[in-house]
Amino acid sequence: MSVLKKSIVAVTVAASLLTATISMAQPASSEKHAIKATELRQSVFKLLGSNMGPLGAMAKGKIPLNAEVVEQNAIRINQLSLMIADYTRVDTSKFDVKTSALNKIWQDQEHFGQSIDKLTKASAALIVAAKSNDEGTLKQAIxxxxxxxxxCHDDYKEE
Structure with missing residues (x-):
């Protein structure tokens, strides 16, 4: 088995563990705790967006397709996906914090965990696709x- 395939298997196993991890969400202990947890959670999602933005622009033909950038951003997205469960573990729904996150994150933790798994797997597949340097494969994986x-935005983010 190649190193790349071993990496994908490891990521898939880690993604499966995330579903179990998300089910251990705990309520914020204070408003200060809720605010800090929200800030950290938002940081992860901002980083995801900053890495997804160029990929979307490439897929739409707004900027040139660059397999090296696709691979770099896919690796970052994959790594960040592995952090989502950790940074959504604190249930902030009982406090009035400035957030676009819907309380559904903590009410339907199993589904939310499955959504995280999908991102982890899709980003791992994008890493592989980037190595092909094939435009059609890259755009499909993006x-x-x-x-x-x-x-996730549809299910868990107030728009």
Missing amino acids: GAVGKTCGG
């Missing part, structure tokens, strides 16, 4: 990652 992002 679209799959974008679809997972959009699915």
Whole structure:
């Protein structure tokens, strides 16, 4: 088995563990705790967006497709996806914090964990696709990652 395939298997195993991890969400102990948890959670999602933005622009033909950038951003997205469960573990729903996150994150933790898994797997597939340097394969894999992002936005983000 190649190193790349071993890496993908490891990521898939880690993603499965995330679903179990998210189910251990705990309520924020104070408003200060809720604010800090929200800031940290938002930081992860801002980083995801900053890495997804150029990929979306490439997929739409707004900027030139660059397999090296696709691979770099896919690796970052994959790494960040592995952090989402950790940074959504604190349930901030009982406090009036400035957030676009819907309380559904903590009310439907199993589904939220599955959504994280989809992003982890799609970004791992994008890493592989980037190595192909094939425009069609790259655009399709970028679209799959974008679809997972959009699915979470639809379900868990106030728009």
